[in-house]
Amino acid sequence: xxFDNARILLKADAIEKTxxxxxxxxxxxxxxxxxxxxxxxxxxxxxxxxxxRCLNYLEQPTGGSLHLDxxxxxxxxxxxxxxxxxxxxxxxxxVFQTFNLFPHxxxxxxxxxxxxxxxLRSTSEAEEYALKLLxxxxxxxxxxxxPSECSGGQQQRIAIARALSQDPELMLFDExxxxxxxxxxxxxxxxxxDLADAGTTMIVVTHEMRFAERVADRVLLLDEGRILEEGPPxxxxxxxxxxxxxxxxxxxxxx
Amino acid sequence: MNVEAxxxxxxxxxxxxxxxxxxxTVVSFCAxxxxxxxxxxxxxSRVWLVRAPATAFIDIVRGIPTLVWLLIIFYxxxxxxxxxxxxxxxxxxxLISSAYLAENFRAGIENVHVGQKEAAAALGLSTxxxxxxxxxxxxxxxxMPPSASYAVALLKDxxxxxxxxxxxxxxxxxxxxxxxxxxxxxFLVAGAFYLIVSVPLSxxxxxxxxxIRQKVVVV
Amino acid sequence: xxxxxxxxxxxxxxxQGLGTSLLLTLCVAGIGFxxxxxxxxxxxxxxxxxxxxxxxxxxxxRGIPLLVVIFFAYFGFPxxxxxxxxxxxxxxxxxxxxxxxxxxxFRAGILHVGPGQREAARSLGLTPWHAFSxxxxxxxxxxxxxxxxxxxxxxxxxxxxxxxxxVGEMTSQAFSIGSMTFDYLSVLVLAGIxxxxxxxxxxxxxxxxxxxxxx
Ligand SMILES: Nc1ncnc2c1ncn2[C@@H]1O[C@H](COP(=O)(O)OP(=O)(O)OP(=O)(O)O)[C@@H](O)[C@H]1O
Ligand SMILES: [Mg+2]
Numbered sequence: 001x002x003f004d005n006a007r008i009l010l011k012a013d014a015i016e017k018t019x020x021x022x023x024x025x026x027x028x029x030x031x032x033x034x035x036x037x038x039x040x041x042x043x044x045x046x047x048x049x050x051x052x053r054c055l056n057y058l059e060q061p062t063g064g065s066l067h068l069d070x071x072x073x074x075x076x077x078x079x080x081x082x083x084x085x086x087x088x089x090x091x092x093x094x095v096f097q098t099f100n101l102f103p104h105x106x107x108x109x110x111x112x113x114x115x116x117x118x119x120l121r122s123t124s125e126a127e128e129y130a131l132k133l134l135x136x137x138x139x140x141x142x143x144x145x146x147p148s149e150c151s152g153g154q155q156q157r158i159a160i161a162r163a164l165s166q167d168p169e170l171m172l173f174d175e176x177x178x179x180x181x182x183x184x185x186x187x188x189x190x191x192x193x194d195l196a197d198a199g200t201t202m203i204v205v206t207h208e209m210r211f212a213e214r215v216a217d218r219v220l221l222l223d224e225g226r227i228l229e230e231g232p233p234x235x236x237x238x239x240x241x242x243x244x245x246x247x248x249x250x251x252x253x254x255x
Numbered sequence: 256m257n258v259e260a261x262x263x264x265x266x267x268x269x270x271x272x273x274x275x276x277x278x279x280t281v282v283s284f285c286a287x288x289x290x291x292x293x294x295x296x297x298x299x300s301r302v303w304l305v306r307a308p309a310t311a312f313i314d315i316v317r318g319i320p321t322l323v324w325l326l327i328i329f330y331x332x333x334x335x336x337x338x339x340x341x342x343x344x345x346x347x348x349x350l351i352s353s354a355y356l357a358e359n360f361r362a363g364i365e366n367v368h369v370g371q372k373e374a375a376a377a378l379g380l381s382t383x384x385x386x387x388x389x390x391x392x393x394x395x396x397x398x399m400p401p402s403a404s405y406a407v408a409l410l411k412d413x414x415x416x417x418x419x420x421x422x423x424x425x426x427x428x429x430x431x432x433x434x435x436x437x438x439x440x441x442f443l444v445a446g447a448f449y450l451i452v453s454v455p456l457s458x459x460x461x462x463x464x465x466x467i468r469q470k471v472v473v474v
Numbered sequence: 475x476x477x478x479x480x481x482x483x484x485x486x487x488x489x490q491g492l493g494t495s496l497l498l499t500l501c502v503a504g505i506g507f508x509x510x511x512x513x514x515x516x517x518x519x520x521x522x523x524x525x526x527x528x529x530x531x532x533x534x535x536r537g538i539p540l541l542v543v544i545f546f547a548y549f550g551f552p553x554x555x556x557x558x559x560x561x562x563x564x565x566x567x568x569x570x571x572x573x574x575x576x577x578x579x580f581r582a583g584i585l586h587v588g589p590g591q592r593e594a595a596r597s598l599g600l601t602p603w604h605a606f607s608x609x610x611x612x613x614x615x616x617x618x619x620x621x622x623x624x625x626x627x628x629x630x631x632x633x634x635x636x637x638x639x640x641v642g643e644m645t646s647q648a649f650s651i652g653s654m655t656f657d658y659l660s661v662l663v664l665a666g667i668x669x670x671x672x673x674x675x676x677x678x679x680x681x682x683x684x685x686x687x688x689x
Contacts, residue, residue: 089377094377096374114375321631446543449542
């Protein structure tokens with residue numbers, strides 16, 4: 001698939017992040033087209049999680065700006081208004097490495113809560129939609145269970161359903177399978193692949209190079225807070241431009 | 256009279272104080288829990304000006320012994336507004352339990368995993384919803400076991416109210432001793448009454464602790 | 475600012491009472507902590523009956539208010555021909571209470587060491603006693619200073635209960651000044667401030683210490 005003519009859904013412009021004088025993101029710019037799947041790879045500490053969290057302002061960037069659908073997300077990116085923050089986060093879903101399901105709620109309540117509180121759907125509609133999403137990720141039989149009664153793989157799929165419940169235009173995944181055993185992780189990757197096939201726009205931080213190669217439309221390699229290499233998976237993986245890229249790929253593939 | 260009849264009578268008289276002991280424990284625990292909520296919220300604020308008074312309140316209230324508080328309220332404030340022993344004790348014990356429970360609640364709030372708040376934020380929940388729907392319910396769960404064991408400590412602390420004349424278990428035991436009952440028996444009976452309440456209560460608190468451990472993610 | 479003049483006048487007697495409070499605290503700690511360690515050892519003893527009795531002792535003293543123990547000793551001891559001073563009564567009653575409470579800390583410390591250490595020591599041919607006293611115990615005691623210091627603050631606060639049987643510690647001093655001047659509020663507040671300063675400062679020191687121990 002090529003996205004040259006597709007609509008640019010998200011535009012990140014020169015995103016910077018400094019933690020107490022430590023410059024973690026050094027001005028990252030990126031366009032995400034509607035329907036595109038981007039794999040974000042790179043060595044530990046490169047700033048992948050930080051960058052992803054800047055895209056929904058869980059981390060407030062210290063510089064740069066975001067556009068969604070051609071419109072600036074914030075009038076002043078350094079002084080986000082509450083309403084702007086909420087609207088960004090409702091349009092962008094996030095899946096965490098450690099799932100972060102709400103342990104005091106049942107599985108289905110995890111998926112309905114934000115729909116109800118954000119006024120997206122009525123209680124009965126929210127419930128119906130939640131069950132549909134849970135079926136889609138293959139855990140409908142756990143609807144009434146507590147998260148603690150579910151396996152890690154199930155929990156992560158529930159977390160995906162929860163993020164999808166907001167009808168996000170863009171999904172962010174931060175190493176969704178690295179806390180899981182490989183077999184269980186595959187169930188999660190299968191769900192993500194289905195989402196990608198259905199045209200969901202996704203940015204996935206991952207160490208699963210096979211997944212990146214097969215599912216991603218574009219691979220971004222982040223190193224020391226910058227994009228070191230960028231392109232279609234086959235190019236980045238087979239013919240990297242930089243020696244550092246091949247070193248990184250060797251190190252990962254050797255594991 | 257034989258010893259058994261004496262002991263039976265002692266049980267009866269001292270038992271009348273049990274109601275007051277339980278009343279003091281329940282009222283000051285419940286009122287203290289309610290007061291503790293705003294104190295804990297202030298205590299976890301990011302704004303120093305909000306946090307500092309709550310910290311000072313907790314430190315000062317807990318830094319002064321229960322007996323001294325009760326004497327200050329009953330004899331000290333008593334010279335300004337006249338107070339009966341029971342209301343004075345209730346005020347003092349509520350004050351103290353609010354400070355201890357506020358610390359429990361604070362620890363509860365701070366021990367909810369940061370990922371929980373982040374997940375709630377990422378779903379676009381408002382700050383108020385993030386706190387009341389996601390953080391607070393889990394904080395209550397985490398704060399429950401230490402608060403249940405605090406209830407046991409509070410029960411025993413209520414004994415101090417006898418010193419300002421509240422008619423609780425100890426008060427009646429003392430009264431019977433003054434009337435010539437054998438002190439060893441009288442205070443054994445008093446001790447037994449406390450055990451009747453405190454032992455089940457502490458077993459309950461351990462049970463709660465065990466239950467909650469399976470239910471929450473603590474950092 | 476007349477109350478400041480009053481406070482200056484009362485301070486010496488309060489400080490004298492404070493001396494008694496601190497002395498009581500020291501005596502109670504000196505007896506209560508060793509008692510706590512002893513109870514902890516008994517509560518994990520091989521003999522079942524010893525375990526049951528010591529745990530019952532601990533549970534009873536944790537379940538009844540210190541004031542009941544104090545009154546029991548103060549009014550009850552003379553009945554059984556045991557005559558000791560009020561000061562000694564407080565020390566005895568309070569030490570039993572502290573022993574029961576602190577035994578839990580010692581026991582947790584011992585259990586935390588785990589069976590591997592004991593087995594390693596035994597496999598070197600050490601006697602059970604040596605394995606315990608030279609290998610397990612030293613490790614167990616490393617974790618207890620923090621909690622024991624917190625207990626010390628609690629003990630200091632509850633020495634105020636000595637007021638109930640007329641030992642002249644700080645609360646009693648404050649109260650008797652109050653009963654002479656009829657200005658209970660002022661002198662009790664002064665005593666409260668002294669208690670609070672000592673407790674808050676020591677709690678801070680304990681927190682520092684515990685933070686340091688953890689790193
Ligand atoms: N809240 C924070 N405060 C201070 N420094 C931080 C914070 N979050 C991240 N960092 C620093 O930013 C750098 C990038 O971290 P980040 O978590 O984004 O890396 P990553 O690429 O996701 O690594 P990994 O593959 O290990 O998850 C690291 O050096 C980290 O120490
Ligand atoms: Mg990361």
